[in-house]
Amino acid sequence: MFIKTLIAAGVALATSQAHALQTLDYGWEDGVGTILGSFGNLADATNVSGSQSGSDGAGSYSVSGARSGSRFLHVAEAPLGGTPQAYLAFITGLQAGDQVSASFWGYDSSAGTNPSLRIWGHYADGADINSYVKSAGSSNTYTDGSGWSQLSNTWTFDGGATDGLVIEARLYSMTSGGNNRTDFWIDDLRISAPDHATIQFAAALPVPEPESYALMLAGLGMMGCIARRRSRR
Numbered sequence: 001m002f003i004k005t006l007i008a009a010g011v012a013l014a015t016s017q018a019h020a021l022q023t024l025d026y027g028w029e030d031g032v033g034t035i036l037g038s039f040g041n042l043a044d045a046t047n048v049s050g051s052q053s054g055s056d057g058a059g060s061y062s063v064s065g066a067r068s069g070s071r072f073l074h075v076a077e078a079p080l081g082g083t084p085q086a087y088l089a090f091i092t093g094l095q096a097g098d099q100v101s102a103s104f105w106g107y108d109s110s111a112g113t114n115p116s117l118r119i120w121g122h123y124a125d126g127a128d129i130n131s132y133v134k135s136a137g138s139s140n141t142y143t144d145g146s147g148w149s150q151l152s153n154t155w156t157f158d159g160g161a162t163d164g165l166v167i168e169a170r171l172y173s174m175t176s177g178g179n180n181r182t183d184f185w186i187d188d189l190r191i192s193a194p195d196h197a198t199i200q201f202a203a204a205l206p207v208p209e210p211e212s213y214a215l216m217l218a219g220l221g222m223m224g225c226i227a228r229r230r231s232r233r
């Protein structure tokens with residue numbers, strides 16, 4: 001009898017801890033958004049469309065276009081040095097034990113060698129995306145060099161002294177190159193987080209009424225707000 005009671009209590013607890021989830025999909029289709037911020041030698045974040053060709057430190061490149069839709073993100077490492085990070089999303093209001101999943105597609109035509117991309121995360125104060133607290137780690141998987149490939153990871157938030165998680169694209173270049181520069185492309189960002197959290201990403205600002213424009217800029221900063229799709233697990 002006592003054992004049965006314990007089991008029933010455990011099941012109830014597990015059920016009450018399951019949070020409703022929100023999922024964000026962003027493919028840069030607004031034609032304006034780029035990134036929320038960066039660290040290191042991150043250069044030329046631009047919202048691009050169509051084929052991209054030219055040459056960088058890794059040689060000539062040719063990208064036929066977006067992974068889906070018509071728009072995608074371009075970033076570069078210039079000059080070459082360190083491991084630049086592009087901040088793709090900022091999840092705030094997180095609590096200990098929360099799970100956050102993130103994925104994006106990166107373009108890579110060099111299998112088994114740099115240049116390559118990786119998904120990574122770090123903890124930050126939810127009030128300031130530039131307040132680095134500590135690494136949140138990720139997997140050791142790189143883009144596979146077959147063209148567009150997907151990178152993903154799930155983090156269990158450890159709480160501690162903060163409430164924010166920054167999702168990064170990390171850029172890995174050859175250590176030297178002809179013009180001291182490497183170009184990278186990213187598309188189809190997806191973030192899943194508990195409903196009580198807030199997901200920020202670099203979407204276009206909504207078109208405002210003229211008189212409310214200054215107020216809106218003051219209120220929002222330059223960050224996009226979320227159109228989010230809710231689902232329950």
Ligand SMILES: [Ca+2]
Pocket residue numbers: 027028029066067068069070071072187188
């Ligand atoms: Ca796209």
Ligand SMILES: [Ca+2]
Pocket residue numbers: 108109110111112113114115116117143144145
């Ligand atoms: Ca590569």
